[in-house]
Amino acid sequence: MFTRQEAERLREQLTPLDFEHAAPESELLTRYRRHYGIDGESLGLEFTHHIGVISSNEYTVVCQYFCLPQVESGTAFLLHGYYDHVGLFRHLIQYCLGCRISVVIFDFPGHGLSSGKPASIGSFQEYCEAFTDCLGAAKSAALPRPWVAVGQSTGSAVLMDSFQHHKLQSIANFEQSILLCPLLYPVGWSLSRFVFYLTRLFLPGIRRSFARNSHDEDFLAFLRNSDELQSKTLPTAWVTAxxxxxxxxxxxxxxxxxxxxxxxxxxxxVDWKKNLPLIARKFPASKTYFIEGARHHMVNESLAYRDKIFAKLGELIGRSDTADTID
Known part of the structure; x- marks a missing residue:
């Protein structure tokens, strides 16, 4: 088990992110990578691992760079979902590296190794600003292009919010921007928002129930039983944001x-039947691809669904014929 206390100690040990030099080894870093299966042995690929901190407003954001040893064919910027963190994205990290694309991914404030109240935020724009700060560091390091962005759920919301209000395209010039089950309205929001507005007057949060958002039973069990970086509550501040x-x-x-x-x-x-027409109205050039039967947590779906999801992802980034075999 990798504990929240160990995560805090690891963050305190980290230096500012260096895209040129791999992170020095430490016992805590090794334990972290092995617990979540994002070390080279677990992923079965050769790469250098860079990890460090970036200051963003009041937060210390932990960002990681999985860099291929040969000449890369681009860089993927991955944005995780609510309650998620970098350690849960091993399948997508592995897939991108197998496509000969290096990976940049950071923990949102209040998630994973980054600072902040667990699973809470004052505004989604703070997520956007953390993303912009990571992009600024990547831009200064001249990371290989083309750049692509992939967001899962809340990560997709951060991408859309950044396009709308933070001039994301002029900052990053992404070749492709891919949204996996984007968040706008959650299922049952029309009813639950009234319960929420009453609840927030008395409680700072409500107890979280772990959703069956994947067909992968091992993943669901890992979240419930083996991931101490999971928040057990839904803060009302996050719902307000x-x-x-x-x-x-x-x-x-x-x-x-x-x-x-x-x-x-x-x-x-997410209430995708309501959300997708609204997204199409705001982003009229967008296109939607359905994966029949797939659940919400696409990057951690069972293998049968994940293969279909990643096959479509490969088509979109032009790497469908180059990906190495993944587990």
Missing amino acids: MAEYQKRFLKADSHASALHIIQGTDDNT
């Missing part, structure tokens, strides 16, 4: 960026 993001999204002008949306039809986390 999500509601503000929804209003900001609806007020924004339409945007020219062409988003590629991959959506599972058995997703019971």
Whole structure:
């Protein structure tokens, strides 16, 4: 088990992110990578691992760079979902590296190794600013292009919010922007928001229930029993921030960026039937691809679904014929 206390100690040991030199080994870093299966042996690929901190407003954001040893064919920027963190993205990291694409991925404030109240945020724009700060560091290091962005759920919301309000495309010039089950409205929001607005007057948060958002039973069990970086509550501050993001999204002008949306039809986390038309209205050049039967947590779906998801991802980034075999 890798504990939250160990995560805090590891963050305190880290120096500013260095894209040129791999991170020095430490017992805590080794334990972290092995526990989540993002070390070279677990991934079965050769790469150098860079990890360090980036300051973003009041937060110490931990960012990681999985760098291929040969000449790369680009860089993928991955954005995780709510309650997630870098350690849970081993399948997507492995897939991108197998496609000969290096990976940059950071823990959102309040998630994983980064500082902040667990699973809480004052505004989604703080996520956007952390993303922009990581992009700025990557830009200064002249990481290999083309650049692509892949967001899962809340990570997709951060991408859309950044396009609408933070001039993301002019900053990053992404060749492709891919959204996996993007968050706008969650399932049952029309009813649950009234319960929330009453609850927040008395409680700072409500107890989290672990959703069956994947067909991978081992992954679901790992979240419940073996990942101490999981928050056990849903803070009301985060729900307030999500509601503000929804209003900001609806007020924004339409945007020219062409988003590629991959959506599972058995997703019971986001209200995708409501969300997708709204996203298409704000991003009229967007395209949607459905994965029949797939659930919400696409990067951790069972292998049968994950193969279909990653095959579509490979088509979109032009790497469908180059990916190494993944487990």
